[in-house]
Amino acid sequence: MPKRAKLTQGSTLKHVFSMSLTGALGLMSIFLVDLVDMFFLSMLGEKEAVAAVGFASAIIFFTISIGIAVSISATALVSKAIGSGNIDLAKRRAVNVLVYGVFFSSIVVWWLWPKVPHILLYIGATGRTLDLATDYLQILILGMPAVMASMIGAGIMRALGDARRAMYVTLAGGIVNAVLDPILIFGLGLGVQGAAIASLLARFFMVAISYHGVMHIHKMLGTFDLMEFIKDAKGISLIAVPAMLTNMSSPLANAIVMEYTSSFGDDAVAAVAIIGRVIPVVFCGIFALSGAVGPVLGQNYGAVRFDRMHNAISSAVLYAFCYCAVLCVFLYQVQDWLVEVFNASAESAELIRFFSTFVSFSFFFQSLLFIAIAVFNNLGKPFVSTLLNFGRATLGTWPLIAFFALFMDANGILFGQAVGSVIFGCLGFYMARKYIETLEEKEASNIAPSRSNNHDEPL
Template identity: 25%
Template sequence: MAASTDLGKDNIKQLLFKMSVPAAAGMMVMVIYQMADTFFIGRWVGTLGLAGISVVSPLILMIQSIGMSVGMGGAALISSALGGKNRQKANEVLGNQVIIAVGLTIIAVGIGFFFERELLLFFGANGDIYPYAESYFNIILWGMPFLTWSMVVNNAVRSEGHAKTAMFAMVVPSVCNIILDPIFIIGLDMGMEGAAYATLISYFIGFFFLVIFFLRGKTHLSLASKYLKYQQKIVNEILALGSASFARQAASSVIAIILNHILFEHGGEVSVAVYGVVSRLFLLATFPIIGLGQGLLTICSFNYGAGKYQRVKDTVTNGIKYGVIVNSIIVVLVFFFDEELTSLFTKDQQLIQESIPAMWGVMAALPIITIGITASMFAQALAKARDALLLTLLRQLFFRIPFVYIFSHFWGVTGTWVSFFFSDLVSIAFAAVYLKRELKKLSKKISISDE
């Protein structure tokens, strides 16, 4: 239970490795299980199945964003409270996270069932895609409250310094999903429904894994009923800090809606399926920087709360350096094995050939995306909710959407993929300016504290 105190003492480089690698490993396994869904559906259900997944994924992501935003917003508060040795505040934050995340998710699930057809059509279930999307969505929706609860508690566990436990909380259900996919999809010949049931069961398993962790008492945090009391002030803090994470996830869903409709208009079901493949590969390529960002947020929040500003600055500068190096290597590997990667999901040669240039456009700016993610996580860590939200919206909405519309209007499907690269360049330039300014402010705090 003393794991959290290491956040203020360990060597920064070692600490980044210690906190980020388990987070990245957990993300990697989660991505692999999403890719497993895509792999088995692509090969045993077909192109329309891939298109169905492409439509449902952003809709599910929208609901998941509740758990992600509440989880990461509260994690920053918990780390800061623990850094200031205020365990009571940390537990109150966790209790309010659980209340609002589960409550909002249940409402979202109800809306999902009641307006199912309208939502699926809005998200791009056009033509023959609809029945495939519907069969998957009907089942997966039942597991959302368990998933958002797990996302909240997992972030809380990581914020205390239990990085390995947080990793296993993602790995265990993901491995179960990978095992169950071929059993349900191929062995029981259940197609899209089989993939959905495999995922649903994995959500339950992830939930029970974290329940058992808390019952064993190996944490300073508590889910006791005395902490499950709604406090408006704490809820406001959680939602404010979590707004950037929510915007990040919700914006991805908005982009997916737009892309599904634009791609269907210019290229039909195949182009929608291409987006399903490329989005999975992008998740695979970005899991290291997402893990690094989560580790960075935890370390910065704790040390900022403890008044150790030099450690905060060192964490940011080292995080950017390592992120750029790792992402550069990933881009080279992805481009070198582009055809092999896209061939994992389908035997359709048209789909493979259309996926390759799409992948190039989406991933070209990956090395410098590190700067944008670091800037947003840094703002969250320092409880600068408005800054974190703005940085997220700049990349995902303010630049991405106009660029997609403009480029697709003139160059069709090809322009759609190229727009990703240019919108990333512009938004990351803004993030770099912001980060440089904030690090100067931090340097002044360091000088004052030294005096």
Template identity: 25%
Template sequence: MHHAPASSPRSRPDRRTRRRHDREIVALALPAFGSLVAEPLFVLADSAIVGHLGTPELAGLGVAASLLMTAVSVFVFLAYATTAAVARRVGAGDLPAAIRQGVDGIWLAAGIGAVLVAATALAAPALVDAFGASASAAPHAVTYLRISALGIPAMLVVFAATGVLRGLQDTRTPLYVAVAGFAVNAGLNVALVYGAGLGIAGSAWGTVIAQWGMALVYLAVVVRGARRHGAPLRPDLAGIRASGRAGVPLLIRTLALRAVLLIATAVATRLGDEEIAAHQVVLGIWSLLAFALDAIAIAGQAIIGRYLGAGDTERARQACRRMVQWGVAAGVVLGAGVVVARPLILPLFTSDAAVQDRLLPALVVVALTEPVAGVVFVLDGVLMGAGDGPYLAWAMVATLAVYAPVAFAVPVLGGGLTALWWAMGLMLALRAVTVGLRARSGRWLVTGAVRA
């Protein structure tokens, strides 16, 4: 393992090199998009179905979904750290060790998931109350959160197993599983919410069933690969601990990011039921767009990890530069798409005129900030692929320290939901500065099968 000097030559890639990077990025990013958007699509489908039950139900879903996504998403390192670690070993030519690394991550995911099920179910009323949910929305939030907690282990196993496959440069299998999972989730939600008359509880049960189905499929794929390459499947405590330690910086980074989103939801909750209902829809759309951009970042994790594992820093630089260009272009296209689709988005999620009035300007803010988001998510993925977790952790903590007082000032200074989403735009700008400076420094270019 060694660090590439910051003064290494940065030759501009020729057209053939750019085309090769483009093909590699597209081959990994397009299928990755399907697996990345699975959870936001689950939430969006739930929002579209539950939204027609009434505003209190949609507001309750908004609080519960935010809490659930926080409980799960803080452990997204199970996917991201696993992708980078597995890809490095693939680049170094050690496939059995790569799969072994992934199996350790899956065991870690299962253990964390078991603990979270009990904690979330028991603390559901207190968590909902801490968010300041109204008396009409709180019962629906508690019901959804308690049932959905049963799917947390499945979601974490999906994270880890997806990371294994991405590190092996396979993003097609996660795509197929995600498409099937979304279809099952949507069908079950309609059948259980309206057909069986279970209301918001039916939406939660449909999602849990779909999540466990996805987890079982992923496990079957990983087990088959491990047996083919002679990688052991039994728990290895040393390997599980090593996976946990490697994920700590990304855990800190993700906690800070989830704190940003939780603060936004808490502020929206205190603005009123119409605001939190509108915020739930905007946040779902923002998350969907973010995961679309992150598809390029996932390609970056796999590609950068493989190049650094093979000791090729120049190709890693070139791939990083090309992916940033892709991120900016994708952000422009997605932002324009939000503007064009606004007339369709509003009635899809709610028929409440007051909620629609708050949705409209917030969606404009989301559209305008998408190009910045493109840079942020792509460079985030590149640095994760390089194993540069400690820098990402403290950069995100610093961003949170600036964002939090601005967001909490919104109810005092006015501006409503629109002002809150401009605060989110400030958060993106700060992140763009921190990850941009790191990418230019070259300090992330550390080679070898393992990054210490």
């Protein structure tokens, strides 16, 4: 087995832990940069500036989701080739996914850029807020191909098992953004435009970091060939398109939750908004789990190591349980501090405490769903991931929060979401286990006839 297939050797628990934690640090840097942006802009004393970035962020989320989806393709396709020992195929797929992503994102920019004011107006931005949001978004959206390239580069490095350098991509971008923000916003007096330019420059810096890792450290970009690109484009799309749809399910669930929450008044809405800001920071290690398990599964699937694939799943569950146990206890201990920091009203404080005490545990079951998504995305059934996520966002959200809200008021909305996570987490995990067993049986049945036809074939 080639030396590069490092995830086919050693402890699967160690691989899952290290790749999840480095992925969590990378995600943390993104969330913290968002907070830094909002902090600096709030210092301008102009509420329209903060609101403008808030409106723009809703659209930026979708563009980043596209980059994440294509990077999932890169991780799945490259890791499988690495695991099978075909380095040339891995290099070919790496360059083709990169070209695919940059071309696709450039088309999105070309289509989206002139429509930015109309989209912002549609989602509610008006007056000066609309003007500032348009300026911010039209600058930032130009960096979408750079985001795509850097995410694909990070995905390729995760496929190789180099989670540390993959983390450097987002970490370095976050640091550059945080340094440039005060210089451009206050030093040059550019305000919202300065924040956008800082983020744009940071994204090009991310490209440089990812290119250095993929090209100079790992030498993993092959020579581009149009015919080979056309041959690979279908396989890339079969993973990327369902992954894009999967990423769109979260805003759908959030919209359903906010619609029901609004019927309980502004205090309930404020509490859900506060919880929504706390969750990505506290549970970023869970959100990174899917991207961590995927390369381990991909390499070992390519190497036909089903024993290690089963071990990887078990290791991911152990990691998720330990992480959630520690963080749920932490949330319980700091719930009064959260109420004080966010200056929550009595009604909002009740919801925050209910989440910290009774609902946070559900993220363990949500982690089971993330593990299942990694299985299906990396082992050839990405549309199953889409169905599971949309199932959780609809059937696992709307009827449950409506039912429990009848008896528990606003607390029922949070509890209904938790029950949905338990149901779809267990269902997805069971389906993922059975799917791996099916692949294993299929592989065994394919090997058996070849052995009977050629008794001298080496194992």
